[in-house]
Amino acid sequence: MTQTTRHRIQHQPHPDSGRVLTAGALTFLEELHARFGARRHELLQARQQRQARLDAGELPDFLRDTADIRAGDWKISPLPADLQDRRVEITGPVDRKMVINALNSGARMFMADFEDANSPTWANCIDGQVNLMDAVRRTIGLEQGGKSYRLNDTTATLLVRPRGLHLDEKHATLDGEALSGSLFDFGLYAFHNAQERISQGTGLYFYIPKLESHLEARWWNDVFTFTEDRLGLPRGTIRATVLIETILAAFEMDEILYELREHSAGLNCGRWDYIFSFIKKFRARTDRILPDRAVVTMATPMMQNYSKLAIQTCHKRGAPAIGGMSAFIPVKGDEAKNAAAFEQVRLDKEREATNGHDGTWVAHPGMVALATEVFDRLMPGPNQIASGKQADLHVTAADLLTPPQGHITEAGVNMNVDVSLQYIAAWLDGRGAVPIHNLMEDAATAEISRAQLWQWAHREQRTEDGTPITPEGLTRLIAAHAERLVREQPEREARLREAAGLLETLVTQERFEDFLTLPGYARLA
Numbered sequence: 088m089t090q091t092t093r094h095r096i097q098h099q100p101h102p103d104s105g106r107v108l109t110a111g112a113l114t115f116l117e118e119l120h121a122r123f124g125a126r127r128h129e130l131l132q133a134r135q136q137r138q139a140r141l142d143a144g145e146l147p148d149f150l151r152d153t154a155d156i157r158a159g160d161w162k163i164s165p166l167p168a169d170l171q172d173r174r175v176e177i178t179g180p181v182d183r184k185m186v187i188n189a190l191n192s193g194a195r196m197f198m199a200d201f202e203d204a205n206s207p208t209w210a211n212c213i214d215g216q217v218n219l220m221d222a223v224r225r226t227i228g229l230e231q232g233g234k235s236y237r238l239n240d241t242t243a244t245l246l247v248r249p250r251g252l253h254l255d256e257k258h259a260t261l262d263g264e265a266l267s268g269s270l271f272d273f274g275l276y277a278f279h280n281a282q283e284r285i286s287q288g289t290g291l292y293f294y295i296p297k298l299e300s301h302l303e304a305r306w307w308n309d310v311f312t313f314t315e316d317r318l319g320l321p322r323g324t325i326r327a328t329v330l331i332e333t334i335l336a337a338f339e340m341d342e343i344l345y346e347l348r349e350h351s352a353g354l355n356c357g358r359w360d361y362i363f364s365f366i367k368k369f370r371a372r373t374d375r376i377l378p379d380r381a382v383v384t385m386a387t388p389m390m391q392n393y394s395k396l397a398i399q400t401c402h403k404r405g406a407p408a409i410g411g412m413s414a415f416i417p418v419k420g421d422e423a424k425n426a427a428a429f430e431q432v433r434l435d436k437e438r439e440a441t442n443g444h445d446g447t448w449v450a451h452p453g454m455v456a457l458a459t460e461v462f463d464r465l466m467p468g469p470n471q472i473a474s475g476k477q478a479d480l481h482v483t484a485a486d487l488l489t490p491p492q493g494h495i496t497e498a499g500v501n502m503n504v505d506v507s508l509q510y511i512a513a514w515l516d517g518r519g520a521v522p523i524h525n526l527m528e529d530a531a532t533a534e535i536s537r538a539q540l541w542q543w544a545h546r547e548q549r550t551e552d553g554t555p556i557t558p559e560g561l562t563r564l565i566a567a568h569a570e571r572l573v574r575e576q577p578e579r580e581a582r583l584r585e586a587a588g589l590l591e592t593l594v595t596q597e598r599f600e601d602f603l604t605l606p607g608y609a610r611l612a
């Protein structure tokens with residue numbers, strides 16, 4: 088660790104630390120941690136307490152204590168001009184080339200991701216801050232693979248997603264304690280770019296991941312208010328779109344918007360973490376088991392109810408409801424499969440636009456034109472906030488909690504093992520988003536795969552042909568898949584075996600690990 092002379096924060100060296108971890112930035116991070124570090128730990132503890140109640144049989148419901156907020160007539164602060172029309176948002180890790188490509192992609196917005204799409208190595212996190220600082224100042228450039236990367240005259244509006252509350256930044260410590268990954272990513276981006284953004288006539292725009300309650304939203308709102316005061320920014324310079332991507336948050340959408348009303352930029356349906364959260368929160372139950380991952384689509388009633396409720400809630404509050412990510416990406420070298428992938432994305436975007444979403448996510452620049460065409464056709468105005476779509480919807484707790492029908496198949500079990508193994512190996516290599524079997528996989532999609540394996544094995548499920556799914560059976564299956572992958576990629580043998588070891592522990596141990604990235608992070612260099 089590098090001991091900084093005037094600060095209590097110690098951090099690992101990095102070639103760009105002189106630019107990113109400046110004295111001013113470290114002082115600001117210290118202040119954020121002094122004010123908000125303890126409350127973050129309390130919120131994480133509250134998650135554990137809630138989980139214990141769910142394990143004991145409690146089911147989520149809309150909150151009694153906040154009924155007046157749901158019934159009240161209030162709206163979020165008016166949206167700034169550059170957040171009115173968000174029809175297509177591309178997402179991607181904070182890698183330098185991808186930041187440039189995403190900003191140039193033709194999408195309205197770009198969410199630069201320190202979270203699901205990022206493996207939080209120290210290098211990735213600090214390089215990511217450098218890339219965003221250069222992007223904001225329009226000085227970002229790159230020569231790579233014989234290509235020269237520069238920003239176009241017109242680029243997407245930048246949104247930044249810091250890490251979730253559960254993640255530490257272990258490479259920087261305060262009095263020996265790891266910093267919060269959320270505060271680290273948020274704080275550095277805000278500190279280094281606030282004045283630049285204001286002078287450009289825009290603001291600091293964020294996506295907030297994996298919230299489980301409106302009290303967590305209150306914490307973020309307090310972080311934003313403090314930051315604006317501390318950095319001398321007008322109130323509302325910071326605007327945040329909250330991902331509704333846990334089953335618990337789905338019951339508190341109004342309350343989350345209310346807590347953040349001065350800083351809100353709406354909600355987003357993070358479908359992949361939502362599915363993961365459903366499995367995780369109901370880990371103890373046998374009456375909410377999800378079938379094969381491939382059949383839990385946005386077309387199922389449970390997922391439709393969730394996304395329509397997000398649309399209804401947002402529009403009532405003058406807020407945009409952004410759709411989610413189809414995992415289909417362009418397929419190279421197979422025209423038929425490529426056409427099928429585009430058709431899947433088209434159907435997904437048409438469903439979202441028709442339901443009333445105000446914009447959507449794409450994973451790849453190749454999908455921007457398609458999503459834009461769909462939203463241009465089905466959403467003539469800048470958004471659908473005043474469209475009245477879903478205004479008469481009535482969603483009950485049961486509508487959100489009834490799992491889709493379907494089978495667990497041998498192919499589904501094998502696919503989960505294969506995807507989990509390949510993803511964990513890539514993540515440990517420092518890559519947080521990867522193509523596997525022509526689908527985008529990231530920390531949210533891979534969590535579904537490994538969580539299903541745990542639940543199926545620990546809740547005595549069988550595949551549709553009657554074969555029991557057991558921890559011992561999964562151990563054998565993981566070993567077989569690992570052997571195959573090692574044969575295919577002998578140069579990655581050590582990494583693949585490490586991933587197999589971690590996956591075996593995750594799916595066979597009695598305890599359900601809340602996030603695979605927690606034991607993963609302990610192994611990350």
Ligand SMILES: CC(=O)SCCNC(=O)CCNC(=O)[C@H](O)C(C)(C)COP(=O)(O)OP(=O)(O)OC[C@H]1O[C@@H](n2cnc3c(N)ncnc32)[C@H](O)[C@@H]1OP(=O)(O)O
Binds near residue numbers: 177188417528529
């Ligand atoms: C559940 C959720 O949270 S979803 C949000 C988080 N997940 C993500 O953001 C995933 C974003 N997508 C990606 O990371 C990538 O598309 C992947 C990993 C799935 C596939 O990446 P690749 O295999 O590199 O794709 P491919 O080879 O087709 O890329 C072609 C070009 O497009 C670029 N590209 C691909 N995806 C993106 C992206 N999302 N943003 C910017 N550029 C991209 C590549 O860098 C490459 O550029 P180049 O031609 O200049 O070299």
Ligand SMILES: O=CC(=O)O
Binds near residue numbers: 203330411412531
């Ligand atoms: O973050 C998005 C998701 O689907 O998860």
Ligand SMILES: [Mg+2]
Binds near residue numbers: 357359
């Ligand atoms: Mg997510």
